[in-house]
Structure formats: C-alpha cells, structure tokens
Amino acid sequence: MAVYTEVRAADAQLLLNQLELGSLQALKGIEGGVENTNYFVTTSRGEYVLTLFERLTAEQLPFYLQLTRHLADKGIPVPAPQPDCHGQLLFALCGKPAAVVEKLEGQSQLAPQPVHCAQLGGMLARMHLAGRDFALQQPNLRALPWWNATVPQVLPHLDAAQAQLLQQELAHQNAVAASADYARLPRGPVHADLFRDNAMFVGDRLSGIFDFYFAGVDTWMFDLGVVLNDWCIELESGRFDAARVQVLLRAYEAVRPLEAVERALLPDMLRAAALRFWVSRLWDFYLPRQASMLKPHDPGHFERVLRARLTGDLASALA
Numbered sequence: 535m536a537v538y539t540e541v542r543a544a545d546a547q548l549l550l551n552q553l554e555l556g557s558l559q560a561l562k563g564i565e566g567g568v569e570n571t572n573y574f575v576t577t578s579r580g581e582y583v584l585t586l587f588e589r590l591t592a593e594q595l596p597f598y599l600q601l602t603r604h605l606a607d608k609g610i611p612v613p614a615p616q617p618d619c620h621g622q623l624l625f626a627l628c629g630k631p632a633a634v635v636e637k638l639e640g641q642s643q644l645a646p647q648p649v650h651c652a653q654l655g656g657m658l659a660r661m662h663l664a665g666r667d668f669a670l671q672q673p674n675l676r677a678l679p680w681w682n683a684t685v686p687q688v689l690p691h692l693d694a695a696q697a698q699l700l701q702q703e704l705a706h707q708n709a710v711a712a713s714a715d716y717a718r719l720p721r722g723p724v725h726a727d728l729f730r731d732n733a734m735f736v737g738d739r740l741s742g743i744f745d746f747y748f749a750g751v752d753t754w755m756f757d758l759g760v761v762l763n764d765w766c767i768e769l770e771s772g773r774f775d776a777a778r779v780q781v782l783l784r785a786y787e788a789v790r791p792l793e794a795v796e797r798a799l800l801p802d803m804l805r806a807a808a809l810r811f812w813v814s815r816l817w818d819f820y821l822p823r824q825a826s827m828l829k830p831h832d833p834g835h836f837e838r839v840l841r842a843r844l845t846g847d848l849a850s851a852l853a
C-alpha cells in the first residue's frame with residue numbers, strides 16, 4: 535500500500551472546489567501502487583482518483599496528463615484528467631503536484647486468461663498508433679541511463695551470482711542500444727508499466743488502462759516486452775505461457791503488424807523489460823522511501839523473469 539502524504543478532507547475539498555467536482559463524501563487511501571499517493575474520492579458529482587506525485591516534478595507531469603487526455607480524445611479508454619475552468623490539469627496539494635482523474639469501472643484481472651490477453655494486445659497496438667501524433671516529447675525516465683545510474687547503487691546488496699547477471703545484462707543492453715537495428719525500431723509514447731494491475735475489466739471486457747506515470751517516448755517493442763513479461767507468464771517461475779503469448783501477439787499484430795527489425799529485437803526488448811523492473815524493485819527494496827502504507831514488490835520475481843527470457847523461451851512459445 536502506498537500513501538506517502540496524508541491528505542486532510544478539508545484540503546481535498548479545496549481542490550475539488552477548483553475543479554467544480556462537488557462536495558466531498560469520502561476520501562480513502564488506496565491499497566496498492568508504489569510510486570504515488572492515491573486516494574479514491576467520492577463526491578456529490580461522482581467518483582474520482584486523487585493522485586499526489588511523489589517523485590515526478592511539475593515539469594515532467596504535463597507529458598503524462600496531456601498524453602492521457604490525448605489518448606482519451608482518440609477513444610482509448612484511459613482515465614481522463616479533470617480540468618479546471620482554464621483547462622489546467624495539474625494542481626498543487628499538500629506541497630505536492632496533484633491531479634484528479636476519472637475512476638475507471640471494474641477490477642484488475644490478476645490471473646489473466648487468453649481472453650484478457652487478446653484484448654490487452656489489441657489495445658496496446660491501438661494505443662501505440664493513437665500516440666503517433668502526440669506533440670509533447672519526454673523520454674522514458676526509467677530507461678537505459680537510469681539503469682546505468684541505479685545498478686551501482688543496488689549492486690552492494692546482491693550476492694555474487696546476482697551481481698554478475700545484473701552487470702552482464704546491463705552491458706548487453708548498452709550494446710543493443712548502440713546498434714543500428716535498435717535505432718531503426720519504431721517508437722513513440724509508450725505506457726512502459728502496463729502490468730495486469732494497471733488495467734481494469736468489467737467481467738471479461740477490458741474497460742480501461744491507467745497509471746501512465748512511467749510513460750515516455752521509447753520503442754514500441756519495449757512496451758510490448760513489458761506487457762508480455764507480465765501478462766503472459768507463470769508467476770511462480772517467470773516462464774512464458776505459450777497460449778497467452780500467442781494470443782496477445784496475434785491480437786497486437788491484427789492492429790499493427792510488427793516490422794522485421796521489431797521481430798528480430800523482441801527477445802532483447804523482453805530482456806530489457808525484465809531488467810528495468812528488476813532494477814527498480816531492487817532500488818525500492820534496498821533504498822526505500824518513507825511511506826505510511828508501503829509494501830515493496832519482490833525483486834526476485836524479475837530476476838526469475840530475466841533468467842527465463844535468457845533461455846530464449848519466446849521462440850519456444852511461438853513454435
């Protein structure tokens with residue numbers, strides 16, 4: 535659970551007044567999430583999510599908020615940020631940047647089946663295409679430069695085998711990123727954290743995707759790698775479930791067929807995506823921040839995912 539900043543009802547009401555969202559009826563800290571402070575807000579007008587941004591700065595936030603606005607306007611089901619009468623989406627609360635977004639209907643599907651993966655794959659491709667004409671630029675802030683800066687901080691906490699794996703994979707990803715093929719990968723705004731807990735289903739129907747606060751401009755294959763590594767694996771082992779991999783990729787390609795260079799680099803992007811979350815989980819685990827309700831995710835999970843990807847199991851899943 536993560537509530538880093540306690541928000542009083544009176545403070546929340548001041549912001550709701552600015553947005554003309556009615557009178558506060560309930561304010562409830564949200565269990566889940568590790569990055570920001572989130573509250574469910576019930577008002578006389580409806581249900582919303584109030585987010586206080588704990589790490590992101592007011593300079594970085596317009597990218598995320600405008601991107602969700604842009605995607606919502608293009609028919610992608612994402613929680614639209616609520617504007618004030620000047621069209622502003624970003625505010626300040628308790629000394630932190632803050633926003634209020636729509637509350638999506640439904641529940642996360644934490645044990646996804648092929649029926650869920652198919653919808654997610656199609657939605658991911660539609661989201662990539664819908665982002666092509668988004669005007670703002672911001673890199674993925676959890677990409678290679680961040681891994682290079684963070685790995686030395688977590689290495690002292692690892693055993694020798696883990697340290698070797700981490701360093702070897704980082705070296706490999708630096709080499710991939712410097713290659714001509716990598717430069718040819720199509721890119722655009724990506725979600726970069728579209729795990730099963732960042733999508734909602736009503737019954738078996740995908741009702742929306744949310745939590746764009748790691749979004750940035752990166753390769754579409756990195757985004758697909760993040761999704762495959764979470765939606766299409768057996769959680770205990772990190773190994774791929776072939777049926778889910780196949781259905782998700784087929785659904786993605788039904789909307790946007792992969793280019794040859796994307797197909798060739800997908801195994802490396804799967805490894806990159808595993809490395810990204812192994813590093814961030816190690817960082818959260820060994821160098822935690824203060825939070826009144828925080829349960830860090832298990833870093834060992836992404837070590838297993840990375841080891842599974844290193845066996846080349848994408849090819850066997852697609853055989």
Ligand SMILES: Nc1ncnc2c1ncn2[C@@H]1O[C@H](COP(=O)(O)OP(=O)(O)O)[C@@H](O)[C@H]1O
Binds near residue numbers: 568636747
């Ligand atoms: N727009 C939304 N609609 C419905 N539920 C939401 C919404 N945003 C967040 N939540 C709920 O809050 C939880 C934590 O949000 P999340 O964005 O993942 O947090 P963090 O940014 O800290 O990682 C989610 O798992 C979900 O249950």
Ligand SMILES: N[C@@H](CCOP(=O)(O)O)C(=O)O
Binds near residue numbers: 568729731732831
């Ligand atoms: N998905 C990441 C954690 C990022 O937090 P989120 O709650 O915003 O998804 C992970 O699983 O490590």
